[in-house]
Amino acid sequence: AQTVTQSQPEMSVQEAETVTLSCTYDTSESDYYLFWYKQPPSRQMILVIRQEAYKQQNATENRFSVNFQKAAKSFSLKISDSQLGDAAMYFCAYRSPIQGAQKLVFGQGTRLTINP
C-alpha cells in the first residue's frame, strides 16, 4: 500500500520570503499523480498544484512550484513571496492511476504560519 509522509508538523516563514514543505512517499508503481492541497482555517480543501509522475518537468502555479524527485520519491512544495493568505495546513497526497484504486492517500499535514 502507498504511504505519504510529511515530516514537518509545523513550519513558519516571514512574509515575502520563500518556504519549502517536504513530502516523501512510498510506492511500487511507476506511474501516479501527486498533489498538494491547502486547508485554510475555513477547512475547505483547495488544490494547490499537481504533478504527473511521467512528466519530468516540475509543475508550477504562480508562486507555487514543486521539486519532484522520482527516484528519491520526494515531492516538496516551494512557496515564493509568502503572503499572509498562505497560512494554512498543507497536505501532500498520492493517487494511483489504477482503475479500482481511486483514492487519494494523504500525508499528516504541515501547518504553515506566515509571520508579518
Next chain:
Amino acid sequence: DGGITQSPKYLFRKEGQNVTLSCEQNLNHDAMYWYRQDPGQGLRLIYYSQIVNDFQKGDIAEGYSVSREKKESFPLTVTSAQKNPTAFYLCASSIAVSSYEQYFGPGTRLTVT
C-alpha cells in the same frame, strides 16, 4: 455557482444515534467521495461512488453507510456501530472516478457525546 454543498457545518448527536450527513453537488460529476479527518492526521477515505446506485468501500468503511440514488447526492450515515464518530467529514467529487482532480466541499464537523 457550481460547487459542493455539505450541511450542516456543525452537527451534534448523542451516542447510540445514527446521523446522516448531506453532500450535494451541481458540477455534474459522476464520482463522489467521503473522507474523514481527525486531528493530526490526513484525510482517510470512507466510501466512494463511481456512478448512481454504485458505491465502494474505502479504507475505513466500518460503521458507515452510504447511498447514491441521484447523481447530485451522496449522503453518509454514521451509525451507532462507529466506535469513534467525532471527526470532521469532507465530501468530494470528480468528473469521473478516473479523473485525478477531486473538488472538496466545506465539510461537516460531527460531535457525538
